[in-house]
Amino acid sequence: MTPVLVINSGSSSFKYQLLDMDTERTLASGLVERIGDALGVARHTVYAAPTDGPAAAFLDATRTRELPIADHTAGFGVMLEAFESDGPSLTDSPPGAVGHRVVHGGARFFEPTLITPLVEINIDELAVLAPLHNPANLAGIRAARAAFPDVPHVAVFDTAFHQTLSPAAYTYAIDAEIAASHRIRRYGFHGTSHKFVSDAAAAFLGRPLSELKQIVFHLGNGASVTAIDGGRSIDTSMGFTPLEGLVMGTRSGDIDPAALFHLSRRAGMSIDELDDLVNRRSGLLGLAGSNDLRDIRAAIARGDERAMLGFEVYVHRLRSYAGAYLAQLGGADVISFTAGVGENAPAVRAGALATLGFAGVEIDPVRNEAPERGIRIISTDASAVTVLVVPTDEELEIARQTLGAARP
Structure with a gap:
C-alpha cells in the first residue's frame, strides 16, 4: 500500500483525505472546522474496502466530535487522534507523502513542487494575490510539516495548469509597466479539476x-x-x-x-x-x-x-x-x-x-x-x-x- 494524505486548508478549517495510491481508493476522509472558536467540530470517516468490482470507496463509519481547537496545529492533533482511534492508523502505516492544495502560485509555480522553507516564503509572498487563501494554505502546510516531519510535502497549485496560457491570453490591455510592477495578469483557477477532467475524458474515450x-x-x-x-x-x-x-x-x-x-x-x-x-x-x-x-x-x-x-x-x-x-x-x-x-x-x-x-x-x-x-x-x-x-x-x-x- 502507498498511502498519500491530501490536505485542503482554509482559514478556520481544513479537509483531509487519505488515499491508497496502489488502488487509488479512499481509505479515510475528514473535516476539522471552526478552528479558533469556543467549540470546534471534527468529523472523521473511514471507508471499507470493496468486496468486488472496481476499487471504489464504500462508506463504513463516521464519527463527529465537538471540542476546542485553538489553531491548525491543534487541529492536526485532533486529526491524528481520529486516525489512531478510528483508523487507519498512521503510526502503523504513515503516509508516503502529503499533498497540499495551494490556491495561488502566481507565475512562479507551474508544476507540483516539493515544499521547502524557500517555497513557504514564496507562498507567503504570493498571499498578496490571494489574501483569503494562501495564508490559510500556508497554515495547513506548517501544521502538517510539524505533524509529519519525515515525509515529503508537495504543493499543488490551482493556477499551475494555466501556466501554458500564451501572453495574448493572459495579458490585460492596461498600462504595461503598471501591470508588470503589480503582477496584474490572468492566472486562472480550478486548474486541478480541469486537468483531472480532461485527462479522465481522454481515458474514458x-x-x-x-x-x-x-x-x-x-x-x-x-x-x-x-x-x-x-x-x-x-x-x-x-x-x-x-x-x-x-x-x-x-x-x-x-x-x-x-x-x-x-x-x-x-x-x-x-x-x-x-x-x-x-x-x-x-x-x-x-x-x-x-x-x-x-x-x-x-x-x-x-x-x-x-x-x-x-x-x-x-x-x-x-x-x-x-x-x-x-x-x-x-x-x-x-x-x-x-x-x-x-x-x-x-x-x-x-x-x-x-x-x-x-x-x-x-x-x-x-x-x-x-x-x-x-x-x-x-x-x-x-x-x-x-x-x-x-x-x-x-x-x-x-x-x-x-x-x-x-x-x-
Whole structure:
C-alpha cells in the first residue's frame, strides 16, 4: 500500500483525505472546522474496502466530535487522534507523502513542487494575490510539516495548469509597466479539476490526450470554463482573481469596471463594499435570491420571474464562453461538465449547448436527464462533438501529482 494524505486548508478549517495510491481508493476522509472558536467540530470517516468490482470507496463509519481547537496545529492533533482511534492508523502505516492544495502560485509555480522553507516564503509572498487563501494554505502546510516531519510535502497549485496560457491570453490591455510592477495578469483557477477532467475524458474515450480539443465546464458555487488543446490550457474564464468570467453562486463574473466606478461616485460605496457586492452578494444570489440551482429551478416551476431571469443570465454567459472557446480552439472534440452543478443539473447542460448545433453539438435529452452517476456520454451518437459528464476528483488529482513529485 502507498498511502498519500491530501490536505485542503482554509482559514478556520481544513479537509483531509487519505488515499491508497496502489488502488487509488479512499481509505479515510475528514473535516476539522471552526478552528479558533469556543467549540470546534471534527468529523472523521473511514471507508471499507470493496468486496468486488472496481476499487471504489464504500462508506463504513463516521464519527463527529465537538471540542476546542485553538489553531491548525491543534487541529492536526485532533486529526491524528481520529486516525489512531478510528483508523487507519498512521503510526502503523504513515503516509508516503502529503499533498497540499495551494490556491495561488502566481507565475512562479507551474508544476507540483516539493515544499521547502524557500517555497513557504514564496507562498507567503504570493498571499498578496490571494489574501483569503494562501495564508490559510500556508497554515495547513506548517501544521502538517510539524505533524509529519519525515515525509515529503508537495504543493499543488490551482493556477499551475494555466501556466501554458500564451501572453495574448493572459495579458490585460492596461498600462504595461503598471501591470508588470503589480503582477496584474490572468492566472486562472480550478486548474486541478480541469486537468483531472480532461485527462479522465481522454481515458474514458480511449483517445490520446494530445489529439483532443476539449472544453471543460467546472460549475459549482464557483464556476469556470477552460479551453484545452492537447492537454494544455489555452484559455480560461477566471483571471487575476476567481471573480472574472462566468456567473457564479455569489460572484458577478464579467462586469464593466466602470459600473463599480459609478457606484463609488454616485452611491458612495467604498472599495470594501464593492468587493463584498461583486464577490458575496452577486451572481445567482443577487439575481434570483439564492445561490442554489435547486432552489432556483423550484422557483422557476412556480413562475418566479426573478428566478427565470437569473437562470437565463447564467446560461447566456455559459453559451458566450462556449462559443468563444470553440473559436479559440478551432472546433472541439469533447465538451465536459463537472462539479456540483455541472454533474447534477441537466437543464444547465442543455441550456449551455442549445445553440451549438452549428458546431455539430447534439445533446441526447434522455441521456442528459438520466439519473446516473459516474462518467458518461450525454450527446447523441450522431453528434460531431462528444459531450460528457465527468465527476471531478481534485483530491485524487492532488494525490497523483504529489506522488509523482515526491518520488525521486
